[in-house]
Amino acid sequence: MKTREEFAKEMSNLGRIGILIVLSMLFAVPTIFGLYLDALPTFGEFMKAASGILVLFVPLAISEVFIYAPILGSASYITFITGNIMNLKIPIAKNAQELMDTTNGSEQSDIITTLAISVSAIVTITMLSLGVLLLVPLKPIMTSATVMTASAYVLPALFGALTVGLLKSTGEIRVKGKIKAGVIPFILLFLVNIFVFNTYDYSGMLLIIMIPLTIFFAWILFKKKQITIEVVEKKES
């Protein structure tokens, strides 16, 4: 049996080769399409259209890797290749980790998460492909008021389910008092939301500030022994 390091290296190699192939193919699509139609934009035209997005989304896309990789482990590769991270893959990862009672950062957690995310990606792609195939007959249903309303509330529904799971640790390690780390950042942002503006649309950008802030408070509380680690006997599932 391979060691953890050897297997991680294998996953990493597969992930990197996958990224190289997918990125090349993604850029090949507009290039071939543009060449065929003789409609390739010039570099200047591209920069004019891209500048806003580059400024806004590139730092966000980079920081997402550092924000989500600790939750996803070696599943990060397939997660980032298939996207829809916060609105689908993170809850799916937490669900699988909770089901198998894995410990954060362990190989077991990594493997179970990779399995769940890969399966989830295939399901979503299949559903999207069916959506494309059945675009015409499905349109009245998918654009009905009921379905549109329900789909607008996917994030609150996800967070309702996620919050409950977060109150307990899984695996052989219990981090006691971890919720305390989020109290001050939560109050601060809550006040901003009440008195300044609703931050919902800016949540992606705010993560860059809020996660380090939460970890900073966790560090202080850990030093003050307000957050403690307990290693427990793992139950057989």
Place this chain on the structure above:
Amino acid sequence: MGTFFDIVNSSLLYMLVGTVIAVVIILSLLFAKKAWKRALELGYTTAQLKTVITSTIVATIVPSIAIVIGLFALAPLLGNPWPWLRLSVIGSVTYELMAADMAASSMGVALVDLPTVGIKAFVNIMFVMTVGISAGLLVLLFFGEKIQKGIGSMGKNKQSFGIVALECFMIGLLVTFMPAILTGGVVTTLTLFTSATITISMGLIVQKYKIYWLKDFILAFALFGGMASSVLWTGLFG
């Protein structure tokens, strides 16, 4: 040459997009196969892994409906194949519409008027949307292994702050989204509470009546119940 929508729905674009999506499905299968084999080596049983797969499939369907709705929102503006690709690979339902809109307005065009300005603007938008979302993958490509090693070592010492930090990433996610959700209106708040109540109630039922198979479907039920309740709450308070 046909109309704008004839071109953006052409068989050439379907073929190009279909090839990329097929490769991503193969990659997902490869990752799943490797994870499955390794999980068996680590001592998981086939039954446990099937539980993970069943629970994942059921829990994926509900949020995926929201992603398919994203496809229905983008298709009238950008045709069918391009949104199909963008939502299947790297993209996210929240990013794509915003990115397309920003790219179009930077060119001085409203997204709805794209058919009137010609196909070059559409190709430009394809490039811009791809570049904007690719940065994360580039970071993983060059630093993924280092990040992995870092996470591995954080989780190794079971008494170190690394363990606490790993657990606090999820807390950080929660404290970022929760204030906005809780102050985002009655319907949003009630939807959150409905989903949380379903999660807690089903957890209690599993414990009390020892219906362990039900545990695999808690997330799916909470999502479905939460989203369905939003229709009721909108009717009552929206």
